[in-house]
Amino acid sequence: MQINIIIAGPRGKMGSEAVRMVHNEEAFELVACIDRKNGGKTLKDIETLPALDVPVFEDPEQCFQEIDADVFIDLTVPEVGFEHTKLALLYDIRPVVGTSGFTKEQIDALEDLSITHGTGCIIAPNFAVGAVLMMQFAKTAANYLPDVEIIEKHHDQKLDAPSGTAVKTAELIRETRESKQQGHPDEQETLDGARGADKDGIHIHSVRLPGLMAHQEVVFGGPGQTLTIKHDSFNRASFMEGVKLSVNKVMTLDKLVYGLENILE
Numbered sequence: 001m002q003i004n005i006i007i008a009g010p011r012g013k014m015g016s017e018a019v020r021m022v023h024n025e026e027a028f029e030l031v032a033c034i035d036r037k038n039g040g041k042t043l044k045d046i047e048t049l050p051a052l053d054v055p056v057f058e059d060p061e062q063c064f065q066e067i068d069a070d071v072f073i074d075l076t077v078p079e080v081g082f083e084h085t086k087l088a089l090l091y092d093i094r095p096v097v098g099t100s101g102f103t104k105e106q107i108d109a110l111e112d113l114s115i116t117h118g119t120g121c122i123i124a125p126n127f128a129v130g131a132v133l134m135m136q137f138a139k140t141a142a143n144y145l146p147d148v149e150i151i152e153k154h155h156d157q158k159l160d161a162p163s164g165t166a167v168k169t170a171e172l173i174r175e176t177r178e179s180k181q182q183g184h185p186d187e188q189e190t191l192d193g194a195r196g197a198d199k200d201g202i203h204i205h206s207v208r209l210p211g212l213m214a215h216q217e218v219v220f221g222g223p224g225q226t227l228t229i230k231h232d233s234f235n236r237a238s239f240m241e242g243v244k245l246s247v248n249k250v251m252t253l254d255k256l257v258y259g260l261e262n263i264l265e
């Protein structure tokens with residue numbers, strides 16, 4: 001069976017990688033792209049993208065109305081990605097969302113919509129299998145070492161902080177351990193932000209530097225010991241197997257799944 005796919009954000013770092021992956025995959029067909037700057041063109045008119053006769057739309061609704069698609073991949077920014085995903089669900093086109101930065105309320109709203117429409121949807125904070133394992137190992141470790149902090153490090157072009165992966169990691173750890181205050185009860189920040197963000201007592205520190213790609217360390221501490229669980233993505237190819245898996249899997253779903261760990265076999 002051939003899966004017809006629309007991609008939003010084709011000129012982006014992830015979007016352009018996804019365009020190439022979809023184009024090279026025999027069972028996938030790229031049928032359209034959504035790009036705020038190139039409406040009315042085709043991909044071959046856009047420098048740096050493969051020379052494909054694929055139509056580009058600026059208006060997502062027009063794209064979903066006119067194009068017969070099975071799956072919609074969003075790799076943009078959270079505000080726009082949320083609207084795209086909502087719209088795709090309204091048109092019964094199954095979203096695979098890599099865009100990070102959605103709030104819990106937004107994810108809940110999309111879940112409701114996917115259930116109402118009986119349309120599958122996958123939101124994956126991280127498509128890299130190694131990152132999913134890192135999060136799962138961290139969840140297990142928190143059973144034994146409940147004091148934990150997260151250090152996520154990304155390239156300096158990243159717009160959202162903390163990363164979607166760090167938020168998801170904290171949520172998974174929270175399933176294992178109670179919310180707890182960490183560090184000295186009387187500790188005080190003499191410089192705002194010194195202790196990072198605080199999610200249910202788990203501190204998240206976001207580093208942004210040129211030279212980095214996507215990296216995370218989950219550091220646990222216990223009496224006389226620490227445990228560090230670390231994952232590194234060195235390029236965006238690391239995410240493409242997860243995108244491929246999600247596209248295939250979303251075809252079999254009738255509701256939203258949040259996190260690749262829920263579809264890995």
Ligand SMILES: NC(=O)C1=CN([C@@H]2O[C@H](COP(=O)(O)OP(=O)(O)OC[C@H]3O[C@@H](n4cnc5c(N)ncnc54)[C@H](OP(=O)(O)O)[C@@H]3O)[C@@H](O)[C@H]2O)C=CC1
Nearest residue numbers: 009011012013014036075076080098099100124125126127
């Ligand atoms: N789940 C995962 O495994 C991964 C997720 N990500 C996430 O994917 C998203 C994209 O990342 P990345 O490719 O690195 O980012 P880029 O900045 O390289 O690409 C973002 C794309 O979105 C477009 N865009 C930005 N603002 C708007 C807007 N207001 N309306 C329409 N389009 C817009 C950009 O177009 P323009 O050039 O016009 O601004 C660009 O094409 C991020 O949220 C990132 O966190 C990234 C890596 C892995």
Ligand SMILES: O=C(O)C1=N[C@H](C(=O)O)C[C@H](O)C1
Nearest residue numbers: 100125126158163164165214
């Ligand atoms: O922007 C990125 O690059 C990445 N974003 C995702 C996130 O926010 O966790 C996934 C990965 O870390 C790369």
